[in-house]
Amino acid sequence: MYRFAERLAPWLAILCVLTLAAGLYLGLVVAPADYEQGDSYRIIYIHVPAAWMSMFVYMVMATSSAVFLIWRLKIADIVAVASAPIGAAFTAVALLTGSFWGKPMWGTWWIWDARLTSELLLLFLYLGYLALRGALESPQSASKAAAILAIVGVVNIPIIHFSVEWWNTLHQPASITKFDKPSMHISMLRPLLLMVLAFQLLYFHNLMVRVRALILQRENRASWVAELAEKNHV
């Protein structure tokens, strides 16, 4: 697995940089300005991929936690640990860019919109997961306890999402002037999909780097790690 991660990481990095460059170029330069929102809609190319990734990473985390609890695969636990901070970062980016976008569009930095609120709660779930990991001293129990928390969280996410959506429509149905999303023109959609791909690659690249570091850290007594360290004169 270590070798696999080592081999894969540079390729993912190259691909990620290429798609990022292409996506940003198409998105920021080639795509036309929106007739309603002007140029400020372009933040979508960061915001939407980040928001998608925030949920995707949590699913990866919960799935690998379940795999870890059921089959006791150590690598699944490592994937879950490595994913958590990345996912939290994506969530924070989605919230921040959302609020930058909200200022010119809705006239306010923050609004208790259903999606915003559930994204915020998702961030809390990530932070709780990280805090629990940090607080438990023995690594085995930290892994298992955090895995249970991740699974409890994933059961709860749909309930939280729908309750928040319902709460919002119940209280302030028309006060949010959410712009109607026109079916996107292909010249705007293409860069968006490219950016989504780029963010995926960014995640997997980060994941591989972190997984490598964690394997080395955990197996620091193993002989192959010692050989590796000797070879690189560490």
Next chain:
Amino acid sequence: MTSKKKEGPVNTGEFPSKQTVEFARGQRHDASAGHLCLRFFQRDLRLAVRSTGQWLNPLLFFVIVVSLFPLGIGPGPATLATIAPGVLWVSALLAMMLSLDSIFAHDYRDGTLEQMVVSGNPVSVMVIGKVMAHWVTSGLPLVLLSPLLGLMMQLPSAAYLTLVVSLLLGTLSLSFIGAIGAALTVSINQGGVLLSLLVLPLTVPVLIFGSSAVSAVASGLEASAHLSLLAAIATLSASLAPIAIAGAIRIGVAASR
């Protein structure tokens, strides 16, 4: 008195005490699941009744927090009436959080949890008894006191029944959901803040449906949909949470070795 004492784990200096060991093992072969659950329920109830602070402190906390709101926001009856459902619900939620720590902390320290795990009986069943006892000692008093606080918060009188029913269903879910967090943090010193950090995001649906049921009735609407959803959440958490709690307790006990 002495005969009663034998049933609870009264510590006599040994660690874990003999009574604790005997108690947690139960009658391993002839005890049915329901009996096992009931035993833990009775035991925890008795322990809670004997230590007044355990059930009284969250209740006082609830009263004080609710009475801080008029001081902070202003005593205007119209304002208070509109925020009353939310204030009552949030305060009840916080009071429940405060009492969660005590579900497992004591039993963890005196070895009862460890005996539960090694007894060979299903941990999830014993846990149900413990959580129910927690609900009766810290959820139910809040529910019973809530109409009085509703009166102080100028809640319209039509909403009292809904307030009580929604809190009844809601605090039950909160006990079960919160017990997951309490079990996960049992081996951590000063896990109280962490416990709230883990549990509070998970309690959002209960809070939303509970407080909106009350405010719906207060503004003259039906609340049966909200209450049904609250009941659904209570059923779901009471049936799924014990599995997670049992898993978390096993981990916590293993961590202490």
